[in-house]
Amino acid sequence: MPRRTATMLASTLVLIALLCAGVLIKVPYSEMSPGPTVNTLGDAGGEPVLQISGRKTYPTSGHLNMTTVRVTGADYRMNLMETVYGWLAHDSIVVPHSTLYPDGKTEEQSTQENAEEFTQSQETAKVAALKALKLPVATRVVVASVVKDSPAQGKLHAGDVIREVDGRKVEEPGDVAKIVTQRKPGEKVVFTVVPAKEAAAAEKAHRAQPTATEKITVTTKKADDNGRAIVGIQAGTDHTFPFTIDIKLADVGGPSAGLMFSLGIVDKLTEGDMTGGKFVAGTGTIDEKGKVGPIGGIQMKTVGARKAGAQYFLTPKENCATAAADVPDGLTLVRVDTLDDAVKSMEGIKKGDTAGLPKCSTG
Incomplete structure (x- = not known):
């Protein structure tokens, strides 16, 4: 075999071996x-x-788009070739598997967690929007969950509104634990609650304060970790709105759409057009006071927004530096820290007066 042919054959075999390795080696x-x-x-x-x-x-009119990020599944293992391509590509980011699925979290667990966060983000988006519009929102302390095989199981139920514990008024979720732990394990605690069914009926009828209460007696037990008295519930907050707001969006998870949901609600409830026909996208968590929080995957969201046609992108203040490091051509990053910031910036975008917009920078 000629030397040149042998060299080419050897090189080809090495290349094939490297390609096979790139496909077979999981990272x-x-x-x-x-x-x-x-x-x-x-x-x-x-x-x-x-x-x-x-x-x-x-x-x-126009657009107020929420944005999302696709991720590979928890059980999927990228091969070396996919990883190298991802590192080189502009429209994807490769990260350690543990960044997306810490502590061995399964895909099912991650999906469930994202669904819960998405549901909560809808609730806080409604609260933030209505508060921004100075509309009434009633807040109440509820039984968020009941621990299996706990003293409260079968007596208290998720959705029950907690009015009093041992005759003392409950105003914050933390009040429940404070009162219960003042008892000794084995002692009884009396909960004054509005049953979940009555609370749901009142909410449907937009009655902020249902009145049909019941007294439920629960015997405490000793907590495994610190020996304090517990009944086995997790208290949380719920809200009653003066009218119905439904958010219909399937196959989306996580809390990052909160800001854009709030803006959409404000726009629909306010006379006049918020966008002026412009295409605005954005992201950011939101709390009940209208504070906008950071999210993950910001650079992928700006790429997706621009591909969809967005001209402006509302960016959480804490994500600005990362987003500004690689901005898609034709997209203006607008920094927001609160819902009020976003509404004010929308006024400038609508009028075409963008010189004064708070823009993101790498500094």
Whole structure:
């Protein structure tokens, strides 16, 4: 065999071996890429994303898009070739698998957690929007969950509104534990509650303060970790709104759409057009006071937004530096720290007066 032919054959075999290795060798990395972006002012799956009844709404135009990120599954292991390609690609990010699935979290656990966060983000988005509009929102302490085989099981139920514990008024979730732990294990605690069914009926009828209460006696037991008295419930907060706001969006998880949901609600409940027909996208968690929080995958969200046609991207203050390091052409990053910030920036975007917008920078 001629020497040149032998060299070419050897090189080809080495290349084939490297390609096979690249496909067969699994590495502990996962990939993030741009996910779907949905207009909160528009439709998804054939029905409006935001559905408001019992209150006058106003016509809207343009876009207020929430953005998402796609990630590889918890059980999927990237091969070496996929990882190298992901590192080189502009529209994806490769991160350690443990970043997306810490402590061996399964895909099912991650999906469940994301679903719970998404549901909570919808609730806080409604609260933030209505508070921004100076509309009444009633807050109440509820039984968020009941521990299996605990003293409270079968007596207290998720959704029960807790009015009093041992005759003392409950105003914050933390009040429940404070009162219960003043008892000794084995002693009885009396809960004054509005049953979950009555509370749900009152909420449906937009009655902020249901009155049908019951007294439930629960015998405490000793906690395994510190020996204090417990009954086995987790207290939380719930809200009653003066009219119905439904958010219809399937197959989305996590808390990062909160800001855009709030803006969409404000736009629909406010006379006049918030966007001026512009295409605005954004992201960010939101709390009940309208504070906007940071999210993950910001660079993938800006890429996805620009591909969808966005001209402006509302960016949480704490994500600004990362987002500004690689901005898609034609996209303006607008820094927001609160819902009020976002509404004010939308006024400038609508008028085309963008010189004064708070922009993101790498500094």
